[in-house]
Amino acid sequence: MASAFEYAPAPESRAVVDIAPSYGLFIDGEFTEAADGKVFKTVSPSSEEVLSEVAEATEADVDRAVAAARKAFETWSALPGAERAKYLFRIARIVQERSRELAVLETLDNGKPIKETRDADLPLVAAHFFYYAGWADKLEHAGFGPAPRPLGVAGQVIPWNFPLLMLAWKIAPALATGNTVVLKPAETTPLSALFFADICRQAGLPKGVVNIVTGDGRTGAALVAHPGVDKVAFTGSTAVGKEIARTLAGTRKKLTLELGGKGANIVFDDAPIDQAVEGIVSGIFFNQGQVCCAGSRLLVQESIHDELLDRLKRRLTTLRLGDPLDKNTDIGAINSAEQLARITALADQGEAEGAERWSAPCELPSAGYWFAPTLFTGVTQAHTIARDEIFGPVLSVLTFRTPDEAVAKANNTPYGLSAGIWTEKGSRILAVANKLRAGVIWSNTFNKFDPTSPFGGYKESGFGREGGRHGLEAYLDV
Amino acid sequence: MLPIVPDGSDSAPGSRGVYSRYARRYARLVTMPTHTPAASPVPDVTASESTLRRFLHGLPGVDAVGLEARAAALGTRSIKTTAKAYALDLAISMVDLTTLEGADTPGKVRALGAKAVRPDPADRTAPATAAVCVYPDMVPVAKEAVAGSGVKVASVATAFPAGRASLAVKLADVREAVAAGADEVDMVIDRGAFLAGKYLKVYEEIAAVKEACGTDARLKVIFETGELSTYDNIRRASWLGMLAGADFIKTSTGKVAVNATPANTLLMLEAVRDFRAQTGIQVGVKPAGGIRTAKDALKFLVLVNETAGADWLDSHWFRFGASSLLNDLLMQRQKLATGRYSGPDYVTVD
Amino acid sequence: MSDARLSVLKTYKLYVGGKFPRSESGRVYEVTDVKGDWLANAPLSSRKDARDAVVAARKAFGGWSGATAYNRGQVLYRVAEMLEGRRAQFVHEVAGAEGLSKSKAAAVVDATIDRWVWYAGWTDKIAQVVGGANPVAGPYFNLSSPEPTGVVAVLAPQESSFLGLVSVLAPVVATGNTAVVVASERSPLPALSLAEVLATSDVPGGVVNILSGRTAEIAAPLAAHQDVNAIDLAGADEALAKELETAAADNLKRVVRPQPVDDWSATPGLERLTAFLETKTVWHPTGALGAAGSSY
Known part of the structure; x- marks a missing residue:
């Protein structure tokens, strides 16, 4: 007789991380209070438990941080590249040493499953520092001229979906090229950046080279507008990215933006079907779909629509939603009440506009912010859920008949960050990849990242690349 | 993709797309109460070498990296x-305790039979294994050793392991095993014929063996x-085997x-899942060889659970072809019961 | 050779979609030399001319960006050949436009033709210089390659009416973009004559579109246009550049800010070639040849 194979709870231990009741701003190598003493709370989205209180930086604090970074720039940029490299190698190693602690911390503060922080975020964070560490003393060979110069002070604003990984994407190339940084983590996920400050301390990084200012959008706005900042790097929403671009108009500040997306995941009738199903799942349900490059639009060839949807739904019923610290959890919590409200509103709009809604049968915990993996069929290009970035576990399913139509629909968006192609026909992959207007294209795979691989968008998904040799350019005076 | 060959019969309601095309072609299978020998024709698929080839080559491709990544991801459960506790007992109950050596003797087989019936002499709550698996000449000994226990006797046949013999010899091998009381026959396919593209030859051989197994012995087809x-190739072989009447497909x-x-077990689990979805016929899966630790076995059970589903979490539908695995399962079981790590002196040497 | 012969004057026109329309506005403005003497009437382009030019540039983008790099190189080299044939005309126009002696103007024209040749040679090399394989840590083939950004609005430099113009235009089209050029406001004639060269080369219509008129008037709708992907502000002053950059943020155009250029004849770097390139990175699984799989 068949019986259910119920996985017993397998929680990762929380004891590995020690969260202080409060954290200050990390400026010039010291933790300090905000000028006006204001703080805000950061909560665990899976339980709504308050994890800590964090200082809210004012303009005066941002000013202090930029001044500290400016002062540190003189010596940091003058260091031989090989010395900067060794600091970054140290950081990479300490991240590896403390990776379990940081994974648990990130899961607590962000709500994403421990298996993702453990197997994706943290290994990529360490790898990113390793990669750029090696560049620090080889910049003259990077193709940006014989002696490329750093820009100065980089003001960096990062999102909450991959807090520590986005920090690594920003800080590693900035430091390798000789810049100093003031980084603002997202309001809802400040803790891993503050732990990173401690890693800088352990690595002996000179004071002021990395400064962390916590706060909300106002802190970020103060940072990007600060006249002492030479370079602004932002990852986040397209709306905010546009606002930053306006703010920087007429200045000499260099700008790179990594913004939203509405990635098309195109499945042809000759796709490796089981792997395609996995790719669709990881494309839109990895990190609860809170991924700028998510494959949020499934474009499926009409001739296999029903078959693929059957398989996809069956697969979604095996997803395990719940305690993010449980090692068997596939789907964690939505990062904030605000984000949950946005996802909910857009999903409701999808329904109101006539698309057919289906959610995986799963019980949502009573506390915290949760949204069941959901897909919409019968979606057309005109539906809001086919055009607006939802940034949540919601997949819009559209159909196409021919490769031309697939490409036309995939490109029919102001965004241009990512796309997926599923077919066993090599020439079709190359032809379609060639026509897609997107910065990252995954063929027969999805949501793969690597420090050597440039990442960034076309059109309203932003400009500039992070990762690889290309990622150096954002921080060099070229 | 294959062109659709209209055969006048409509497929099961609601099933369309990739698999439905071939499902339509052997829709007759759906009406069969059990997976009886393929003497019952599926003429449109198996009518000729070329139709069979077109069918098998029309199956969706497998992306190796994606398949292995999925298997690895499930391995992190x-x-x-x-x-x-549940999984260890389930795994024990799924073991085909195997000895397939030139040096096998009646004594060795008797010992194996005794172990299969009562794996842990110190703990009667430990379940029996599913079967013992031996060469055909050892079937009578094995039958006697497990008599009355419910443990099955499986026999490899068809010139195991190479399969390089004439069909007549292979069938004689099978008949001897069945006549001696084998409950299950583990045949090997002709890999040479498969790799040479002679799918119909492989198909007909499996069908012939299935017929030789009669209604009493279940047929496991080793690829x-x-x-x-x-x-x-593994996906094609899986479908070929199932079309020809396999009760189990075995790695x-x-x-x-x-x-x-x-990865290859995951792929075969996908095949049996899809085959049942299209035909209503459930086929078992047996990974064999190289699974030595309880930890590995549990990973395979996760694959079963999350791919084919709970219906396969039963020794009737999933087996481990193994020998040393059983002792590790028993040691882990003892650890779970006592809280102490066990050692090899506390399980029996086969 | 008679002094008494009355010369035939040229009516300068816009260049849009491979055709030579008059301005939709029906208006012209007086172009003079540095001394203030009348040279010609140039079309005073309107917002609608800008709009039409963008439509033409967008229409041409697919074919031009999809052409082989070798083909683009051949076509652009052909332009240099045509320029060489019209060398005397351009020397005359540049001398008039910029108040240069004939010999200095000739040097500028020579440098301009050479500049065009330099960029023509880049079409099939830039991808190898800025693209390449990325050694990712996994069973994937990972390749980054540059692709043109799309439709680029180019505000040509105000002072250097020909060398400056070609120095900002050639890199845009060499990499497969299509361009809407706003010629030097005061000295548009070399640009409008360049259009005649382009039209008689093998450059497909719409790849380069050239407008003359008030830079600020034409640039504003271009900077705000949602179907323009990038803008080179070389010909804008500080105040205009800020205004245009602000407008360009609405659809996140790639913006090249104006920078003081002392000497347009200095060998350019890659900056303008790469400014309007996107990097596309494609991942593809490789995997092992056999299904050996993992070790257990």
Whole structure:
């Protein structure tokens, strides 16, 4: 007789991380209070438990941080590249040493499953520092001229979906090229950046080279507008990215933006079907779909629509939603009440506009912010859920008949960050990849990242690349 | 993709797309109460070498990297406490305790039979294994050793492991095993014929063996996945075997370098899942060779659970072809019961 | 050779979609030399001319960006050949436009033709210089290659009416973009004559579109246009550049800010070639040849 194979709870231990009741701003190598003493709370989205209180930086604090970074720039940029490299190698190693602690911390503060922080975020964070560490003393060979110069002070604003990984994407190339940084983590996920400050301390990084200012959008706005900042790097929403671009108009500040997306995941009738199903799942349900490059639009060839949807739904019923610290959890919590409200509103709009809604049968915990993996069929290009970035576990399913139509629909968006192609026909992959207007294209795979691989968008998904040799350019005076 | 060959019969309601095209072609299978020998024709698929080839080559491709990544991801499931206790007992109950050596003797087989019936002499709550698996000449000994226990006797046949013999010899091998009381026959396919593209020959051989098994013996079809080499071949072989009447599809003989892996087993689990979805016929899966630790076995059970589903979590539908695995399962079981790590002196040497 | 012969004057026109329309506005403005003497009437382009030019540039983008790099190189080299044939005309126009002696103007024209040749040679090399394989840590083939950004609005430099113009235009089209050029406001004639060269080369219509008129008037709708992907502000002053950059943020155009250029004849770097390139990175699984799989 068949019986259910119920996985017993397998929680990762929380004891590995020690969260202080409060954290200050990390400026010039010291933790300090905000000028006006204001703080805000950061909560665990899976339980709504308050994890800590964090200082809210004012303009005066941002000013202090930029001044500290400016002062540190003189010596940091003058260091031989090989010395900067060794600091970054140290950081990479300490991240590896403390990776379990940081994974648990990130899961607590962000709500994403421990298996993702453990197997994706943290290994990529360490790898990113390793990669750029090696560049620090080889910049003259990077193709940006014989002696490329750093820009100065980089003001960096990062999102909450991959807090520590986005920090690594920003800080590693900035430091390798000789810049100093003031980084603002997202309001809802400040803790891993503050732990990173401690890693800088352990690595002996000179004071002021990395400064962390916590706060909300106002802190970020103060940072990007600060006249002492030479370079602004932002990852986040397209709306905010546009606002930053306006703010920087007429200045000499260099700008790179990594913004939203509405990635098309195109499945042809000759796709490796089981792997395609996995790719669709990881494309839109990895990190609860809170991924700028998510494959949020499934474009499926009409001739296999029903078959693929059957398989996809069956697969979604095996997803395990719940305690993010449980090692068997596939789907964690939505990062904030605000984000949950946005996802909910857009999903409701999808329904109101006539698309057919289906959610995986799963019980949502009573506390915290949760949204069941959901897909919409019968979606057309005109539906809001086919055009607006939802940034949540919601997949819009559209159909196409021919490769031309697939490409036309995939490109029919102001965004241009990512796309997926599923077919066993090599020439079709190359032809379609060639026509897609997107910065990252995954063929027969999805949501793969690597420090050597440039990442960034076309059109309203932003400009500039992070990762690889290309990622150096954002921080060099070229 | 294959062109649709209209055959006048409509497929099961609601099923369309990739698999439905061929489902329509052997829709007659759906009406069969059990997976009876393929003497019952599926003429449009198996009518000729070319139709069979077109069918098998029309199956969706397998992306190796994606398949292995999925198998690896499922391998990270953490099976603890009550789930582990359940899974260990389930795994024990799924073991085809195997000895396939030139040096096998009646004494060795009797010892194996006794162990299969009562794996842990110190703990009667430990379940029996599913079967013992021996060469045909040892079937009578094995039957006697497990008599009255419910443990099955499986016999390899068809010139195991190479399969390089005439069909007549192979069938004689099978008939002898069945006549001696084998409950299950583990045949090997002709990999040479498969790799040469002679799918119909492989099909007909399996069908003939199935017929020789009669209604009493269940047929496990061994593909020797390590020799088929590619995942596309493994998927094709799986469908070929199922079309020809396999009750189980089995990875390996245990006699080559690469035997059961999570990836090839996952692929075969997808095949049986899809086959049942299209035909209503459930086929079992047996990874064999190289699974030595309880930890590995539990990973395979996760694959079963999350791919084919709970219906396959039963020794009637999933087996481990193994020998040393059983002792590790028993040691882990003892650890779970006592809280102490066990040692090899506390389980029986086969 | 008679002094008494009355010369035939040229009516300068816009260049849009491979055709030579008059301005939709029906208006012209007086172009003079540095001394203030009348040279010609140039079309005073309107917002609608800008709009039409963008439509033409967008229409041409697919074909031009999809052409082989070798083909683009051949076509652009052909332009240099045509320029060489019209060398005397351009020397005359540049001398008039910029108040240069004939010999200095000739040097500028020579440098301009050479500049065009330099960029023509880049079409099939830039991808190898800025693209390449990325050694990712996994069973994937990972390749980054540059692709043109799309439709680029180019505000040509105000002072250097020909060398400056070609120095900002050639890199845009060499990499497969299509361009809407706003010629030097005071000295548009070399640009409008360049259009005649382009039209008689093999450059497909719409790849380069040239407008003359008030830079600020034409640039504003271009900077705000949602179907323009990038803008080179070389010909804008500080105040205009800020205004245009602000407008360009609405659809996140790639913006090249104006920078003081002392000497347009200095060998350019890659900056303008790469400014309007996107990097596309494609991942593809590789995997092992056999299904050997993992070790157990």
